């Protein structure tokens with residue numbers, strides 16, 4: 487007899503900041519699923535209930551908060567041995583009241599830097615990664631000279647933007663400019679250079695991925711990222727233990743006219759259920775962030791539209 491299908495639930499959970507770089511966590515009661523672990527407060531969505539309303543209801547019931555406003559952060563689908571869960575994590579942008587455990591559960595404000603010391607349910611891994619990442623991933627144009635790139639970097643916003651030094655990965659002066667500005671930056675393929683320069687991430691191109699598979703995972707402690715274009719590459723990125731990936735091209739781009747665009751639906755289908763944090767790349771701009779999040783991405787990436795307009799292209 488075929489095994490009975492596992493129950494499926496839809497959950498909404500709030501990432502609640504306090505303006506002092508701390509987030510509100512609560513501890514799940516021992517008797518519940520994933521009991522004893524820390525969680526982002528929330529609970530099951532009722533049939534037909536809009537997500538923002540569901541989160542406001544849960545945060546009122548569990549923490550006593552009022553007037554909760556939120557926006558999408560990251561959607562995660564996870565298969566526990568006994569349960570399939572779709573978790574809609576949302577960033578809380580406004581609330582009134584002081585969170586307290588109305589159901590007797592411990593509630594704490596935890597500094598972002600202290601999150602890794604807490605035990606979370608397995609489904610939360612991509613959220614822990616995304617919480618360290620900027621929503622925009624900017625690729626400096628390779629048509630500029632080094633001085634222009636350095637000038638452009640000084641105009642980026644470190645809170646919102648990270649930088650992939652693609653063609654600039656072997657230029658110490660460009661990495662130094664990122665460090666000076668406090669920008670998180672990624673280096674292409676070269677784990678040694680990423681270590682030396684104190685890069686936040688190492689981004690593997692197709693070639694870098696093949697080399698890493700042949701020689702073993704690169705020796706680099708920071709974030710591991712892979713450039714993906716299809717389901718097979720996503721599988722390979724996960725097998726290598728990657729944290730994040732770019733997936734492209736979402737739309738047609740002048741730089742890769744031969745590549746078949748995925749479209750937003752194709753993009754969403756490819757990433758659904760994969761525990762990586764994805765950036766949408768290829769013909770997208772900063773204004774596409776809401777659309778990207780609605781299709782399961784965490785961030786948007788690109789050259790044009792992201793690079794400061796005041797620097798001449």
Ligand SMILES: Nc1nc2c([nH]c(=O)n2[C@H]2C[C@H](O)[C@@H](COP(=O)(O)OP(=O)(O)OP(=O)(O)O)O2)c(=O)[nH]1
Nearest residue numbers: 497499519520525526527528529530571607609610
């Ligand atoms: N709220 C929340 N739930 C999480 C997180 N990570 C994670 O895997 N989960 C799982 C655990 C549970 O299986 C499910 C949440 O369901 P729940 O049982 O707490 O929902 P609820 O508050 O509506 O509970 P109940 O009153 O119906 O028992 O999602 C997280 O960060 N926050």
